[in-house]
Amino acid sequence: GDGRRAAARAALGLAEDDFLVCSFGMLGATKLNAELVDAFLASPLGRDPRCKLVFVGQAAAQGYGQQVRERIAASGAAARILITGFVPPETYADYGAAADxxxxxxxxxxxxxxxxxxxxxxxxxxxxxxxxxxxxxxxxDVLLKLPDAFTVEQLADALQRLHGDAALRARLGAAAEQLVRSA
Structure with a gap:
């Protein structure tokens, strides 16, 4: 609920009006993390000082992890895009509760x-x-789905749509909780 979200955001040092986009799990080419960075930057969120993108997980020092880090560093929004590295379960859960x-x-x-x-x-x-x-x-009604082979533009549009529509975010979130509870 809102109390859990507020506590999680406080624990993570987020401001009340920060808008948080999270992706969970180890980074890798099959997780399309670079595409998410590109879509974030291509969307209005990439230019909004209140919008943050956080990858909650580890990225390899070399190879794909390095490529993603270089993309972030060159982006002009590096201060708002974070790869956490390994986090304890309670921090992972805080990001889950805090994510918009x-x-x-x-x-x-x-x-x-x-x-x-x-x-x-x-x-x-x-x-x-x-x-x-x-x-x-x-x-x-539970997930906002893109085509399997989506474009960066489609993902950027989805980010922009959810960012601008708090009611849609609330509906999806409530449907998700309902699905898990009924499982």
Whole structure:
């Protein structure tokens, strides 16, 4: 509820009017993290000093993790885009409760639903996914779904839409909590 959200945001040092976009889990090419960075930057959120993008998880020092970090560093919004690295479960949960939007993208998986998507439903976050694997079967009233092979522009539009529509975020969050409770 709102009390949990306020406590979580305080614990994370967020201001009342900060707008928080989170993605949960280890970074990797199959999680399309670079596309999320690009979409955030292409959307009005990328230029809004109150909007933050946080990857709650670890990124490898080399390879893909390095590429994502370099993209962030070159973006002009590096102060508002964070890769947390490993966090304890309570910090992970704080980000889940504090998030205004969660984004969980996948490519090339074996069709299982990501545990991180289930976490986001549990936290009642308004969650954007791409219709990949088993997650594609979760109702459209619960998740904001992009095509499996979405474009950065489509993702940027989804971020902008949710950012501008608190009622839609609340509806998705409530439907997510309802789904988890009835499971």
């Amino acid at each position: 939007i969660a984004v969980q993208l996948r490519s090339m998986t074996r069709g299982e639903t990501s545990a991180a998507i289930l976490d986001c439903l549990l936290y009642g976050a308004a969650t954007i996914i791409n219709a990949h694997g088993a997650a594609a079967d979760i109702g459209d």
